[in-house]
Amino acid sequence: MSFTLAENPESVPIRDAATVVLIRESSQSETPIDVFLMRRVKAMDFAGGVTVFPGGGVDPRDAEADLAWEGPDEHWWAGQFHTDAATAQALVCAVVRELFEECGVLLAADADGKFPDTSVLTAERAALVDKSLSFAQFLRDHTLRLRADLLRPMAHWITPLGERRRYDTRFFLAVLPEGQEADGETTEASESGWTTPQAVLADWEAGNTLLLPPTWAQLHDLIESGSVDHALARERHIEAIMPTLVSTGERVRIVFDEEDTYGIERTFLN
Numbered sequence: 001m002s003f004t005l006a007e008n009p010e011s012v013p014i015r016d017a018a019t020v021v022l023i024r025e026s027s028q029s030e031t032p033i034d035v036f037l038m039r040r041v042k043a044m045d046f047a048g049g050v051t052v053f054p055g056g057g058v059d060p061r062d063a064e065a066d067l068a069w070e071g072p073d074e075h076w077w078a079g080q081f082h083t084d085a086a087t088a089q090a091l092v093c094a095v096v097r098e099l100f101e102e103c104g105v106l107l108a109a110d111a112d113g114k115f116p117d118t119s120v121l122t123a124e125r126a127a128l129v130d131k132s133l134s135f136a137q138f139l140r141d142h143t144l145r146l147r148a149d150l151l152r153p154m155a156h157w158i159t160p161l162g163e164r165r166r167y168d169t170r171f172f173l174a175v176l177p178e179g180q181e182a183d184g185e186t187t188e189a190s191e192s193g194w195t196t197p198q199a200v201l202a203d204w205e206a207g208n209t210l211l212l213p214p215t216w217a218q219l220h221d222l223i224e225s226g227s228v229d230h231a232l233a234r235e236r237h238i239e240a241i242m243p244t245l246v247s248t249g250e251r252v253r254i255v256f257d258e259e260d261t262y263g264i265e266r267t268f269l270n
Helices: 074-081 085-103 122-129 135-141 197-205 213-225 228-233
Strands: 014-025 033-040 055-057 145-147 151-158 166-175 189-195 244-247 251-255
Touching (some): 014 228, 074 085, 085 151, 122 135, 166 213, 166 228, 197 213, 213 228
Antiparallel strands (some): 014 055
């Protein structure tokens, strides 16, 4: 992966984004957590060819207030992510919407707690992708309640100054709901599927997979958690992390608090 640094870094706007670390219980006792990952299409302007969690930018309509909501409200999420309530609501809606758009997994249910059959919602899923339908309207049309209680706050990373595209990204944790499947059917990914944090980190160490620091850090979080239940119950002190890009003129190195563990030798061609 190569970096082409912005000519005027201070002028690059920062866009709010939300990412979800989707997990499930593994059948292997030695690796008890499976995680869903996607490899972005190489032609993508941002992080092309990189392995990531599902997610994307906030749609302004994600802040629409008129929707049914179950679980911690926007004020609670605002406190977790150190932002205002309107932004917090938009982030929660964005992460649930992106998960549905990119993976077909929907964290929304009817008043009785029943999840819909997502296989019959392909037209709505496509309309969300092309933005002809807002997520709030989609929930209203199908009398669904957004299940914020199925999400956990996980981390907060900001794209380094110098990148041509910058995102202020909050990371959420969620467990695959019973009866749903993650399909990864999105034009933004060349491949996707379930793996273990250990396996993808081994591929990273072997040089077969590209991981940016936020993804690398959340995979280590899952390993440290040890199980799905512990990952959900774990209390995380969330502070914004913004790495620094250091250029020698020929190479760019990503610098952040855990750089020594991430691998100082992992430099990227400029």
